[in-house]
Amino acid sequence: MVEDPTSTHLNPDMQGVVLTTAARQQKTLDDLIKLHSGFPMQEQKSRTEIAIGSVQGEELMAKAIDYAFSDAVRQQDMTSLLGTISASSLEGRDAIWAMLQNKWSFWQNFKGSFIFLNLFRKFICMVGRMLNNAIARFDTAEKADEIEKYFNDNPIETARRAVSQALETVRLKAKWLERDGDDIRQFLSQYKQ
Known part of the structure; x- marks a missing residue:
């Protein structure tokens, strides 16, 4: 999927589940970001943003927060990504509260x-x-x-x-x-x- 984001091997109804499950692994954030930029449809990008918001660990959450503020994420989608980080764990909640204060x-x-x-x-x-x-x-x-x-x-x-x-x-x-x-x-x- 990372090599070819336009691949249709995975049922679209399962994409979000697979991407979010993958996000829980420590080494997938860069792949998710690559997928996000490679997906042609906004629906796929939205699923990927939710997955990106599901990452675990302070370093990955900080990278996901930075990504939310990048030009790669539409402004109207930024709050969904940040909200997912906040909902993902106590660490995520604290990271978003710190981000709100810092920005x-x-x-x-x-x-x-x-x-x-x-x-x-x-x-x-x-x-x-x-x-x-x-x-x-x-x-x-x-x-x-x-x-x-x-x-x-x-x-x-x-x-x-x-x-x-x-x-x-x-x-x-x-x-x-x-x-x-x-x-x-x-x-x-x-x-x-």
Whole structure:
């Protein structure tokens, strides 16, 4: 497949599963990036972006984040790739939170190539969704306070509601874990191998 991205040997319905499974292997990111640039159809590129976002390990995640900001990934697809990284693991969640802080001026000022208002509105929704997804994965009151302080110091008006909803989710999870965490750990310890 890497040698010939236009090959039809693999059922298109299975491509995403195969690519994401391959992404979990340590040595496939460069091959996935090569495939991404070689695929002729956007649907194939989108599947590959999800796979790229599924990589494991700090170094590979950093490379995947850099790739999301490259010209190879359409601006409207960037948030999907970053969201996949955030959802892939606790490391991914932390990597995306760090990236959001490090590239904050990009997110605050981004207008990109969204010339038409409807496209720009869609992008604002995608940024809000990405912020919500990245933030809502945390589960401690301390982290909620840290995030709230960050957004008070660095507001982004277009995503205020998404941030508020995400913080509410984090605080609810923190209270739930405070209330039921010991019982959950005790229950799960029965199945520890």
